[in-house]
Structures are given as C-alpha cells and as structure tokens.
Amino acid sequence: MSNQFPTLHIVDHPLVQHKLSVMRDKNTSVKDFRALVGEIAMLLTYEATRDLPMTTRTIETPICSYEAPVLAGKKLAIVPILRAGLGFEDGILTLVPSARVAHIGMYRDEETLEPHFYFLKYPKDIAGRDVLIVDPMLATGGSADMAITKMKELGCKNIKLMILVAAPEGVKFIYERHPDVDIYCAALDDHLNENGYIVPGLGDAGDRIFGTK
Ligand SMILES: O=P(O)(O)OC[C@H]1O[C@H](OP(=O)(O)OP(=O)(O)O)[C@H](O)[C@@H]1O
Ligand SMILES: O=c1cc[nH]c(=O)[nH]1
Numbered sequence: 001m002s003n004q005f006p007t008l009h010i011v012d013h014p015l016v017q018h019k020l021s022v023m024r025d026k027n028t029s030v031k032d033f034r035a036l037v038g039e040i041a042m043l044l045t046y047e048a049t050r051d052l053p054m055t056t057r058t059i060e061t062p063i064c065s066y067e068a069p070v071l072a073g074k075k076l077a078i079v080p081i082l083r084a085g086l087g088f089e090d091g092i093l094t095l096v097p098s099a100r101v102a103h104i105g106m107y108r109d110e111e112t113l114e115p116h117f118y119f120l121k122y123p124k125d126i127a128g129r130d131v132l133i134v135d136p137m138l139a140t141g142g143s144a145d146m147a148i149t150k151m152k153e154l155g156c157k158n159i160k161l162m163i164l165v166a167a168p169e170g171v172k173f174i175y176e177r178h179p180d181v182d183i184y185c186a187a188l189d190d191h192l193n194e195n196g197y198i199v200p201g202l203g204d205a206g207d208r209i210f211g212t213k
C-alpha cells in the first residue's frame with residue numbers, strides 16, 4: 001500500500017523485506033520466527049536512530065590527530081509492549097547497549113479490540129530520555145496509543161514508535177492523536193479483517209514468537 005502518512009517511515013531495505021516475507025509464511029517455525037524478529041529489530045533500529053545527535057572527540061589514530069565523529073550521548077529508553085514487543089528487545093540493545101528499558105504490559109480484548117493495561121515499570125529518569133516504543137504489530141492502534149499516552153503522562157517529549165507490520169487504520173489513528181510521533185515500520189499492509197487482524201499480516205505476533213498457539 002502506498003504511504004500517505006507524513007509521520008510514517010517504511011524501511012524498504014531488501015534484507016528487511018526478505019526476512020519479513022519469511023516471517024509471514026505460516027509454515028515458518030517458532031524458532032526461525034523468533035530469530036528473524038531479532039534480526040529485523042536491528043535493521044529497523046538502524047533507521048529509527050538515524051537522527052541521533054553527533055559530536056566529535058579528538059583521538060589519536062596511529063597516523064595523526066583526528067576529530068572523530070561520536071554519538072553526543074543522547075539518553076534513550078526503549079519501551080517494549082508486552083508480550084510481542086519483547087521480541088525486539090535484544091536486537092535493539094545489541095545496537096544501543098546503554099539504553100534503559102521500560103516495560104509496558106497490555107493485551108487486546110479479542111471481542112472489543114480494546115487494549116487492557118496490566119504492567120508498567122520504567123527508569124526513574126525516563127522524562128529526560130528519548131523514547132522508542134516497540135511492538136511488532138500496529139493494528140487498530142489502540143495499544144500503541146495507550147503506550148504513547150502513558151509515556152507522555154510520565155513527561156516524555158521525544159517519542160518514536162517502531163513496528164514490524166502496520167495497518168493503515170492504526171497508522172491513521174496514531175497520526176491523528178499523536179502527530180508528533182514518528183512511526184518506523186517494515187511494511188504498511190492492506191487492511192484489518194473483521195477480527196482486527198492485519199491482512200496479509202503474519203498472524204498473532206506474540207503467539208508466533210513464544211509458541212503459545
Ligand atoms: O493495534 P492494536 O489493535 O491494539 O493491536 C496490536 C496489539 O496486539 C498484539 O498484542 P496482543 O494483544 O495480542 O498481546 P500479546 O503481545 O501478549 O500477544 C500486538 O503485539 C499489539 O500489542
Ligand atoms: O494481526 C495482528 C493484529 C494484532 N496483533 C497481532 O499480533 N497481529
């Protein structure tokens with residue numbers, strides 16, 4: 001689907017697209033699915049952190065003195081939405097090992113599709129950190145909206161959302177409620193079906209990561 005959303009960044013790198021296609025296949029095993037979530041997490045993080053501020057540090061190479069580009073030390077917090085967001089956690093921390101982690105727990109009611117909140121644990125200085133909320137699926141957008149709203153209530157100002165597969169309905173909902181939040185995803189799919197699942201999608205991400213079905 002073509003992208004009409006100003007805040008949506010689709011990572012169309014061939015490695016991401018190939019890995020996502022393997023994940024969409026219903027015959028892909030839990031073991032492979034979980035490994036691929038971790039690999040794609042790193043590739044999406046590469047794009048979602050592209051605007052990290054830089055500075056320079058004087059170093060001595062074996063040849064000469066050099067003003068070397070280094071990260072300016074912006075403090076980050078990643079916020080996996082339980083459960084499926086946990087699949088992204090290790091991959092992101094491999095690239096940004098000093099990031100802090102806040103966990104937010106919620107599940108979607110299968111009938112109403114409303115998110116239900118059950119857990120939040122966060123670093124005390126989270127208001128001063130840039131926040132990357134992560135979840136493989138953005139369907140109606142209810143869960144992501146609740147996570148963004150809770151982070152804003154804690155004082156967070158610079159918030160991004162990192163998703164694997166997004167539905168247009170969810171992107172529109174988040175854009176209307178949080179136009180300040182940039183969304184990074186691997187694919188913008190076609191639509192939601194009558195059960196609130198993304199089409200073509202990849203099924204229930206949590207169940208496929210943890211093998212609970
Ligand atoms: O955009 P929404 O309509 O809110 O749907 C997306 C949410 O649904 C899934 O979680 P689920 O409720 O299945 O919980 P789980 O991760 O524990 O499986 C997914 O991981 C998102 O958190
Ligand atoms: O398609 C969907 C929609 C919500 N949650 C999922 O895990 N998959």
Ligand SMILES: [Mg+2]
Binds near residue numbers: 206207
């Ligand atoms: Mg689930």
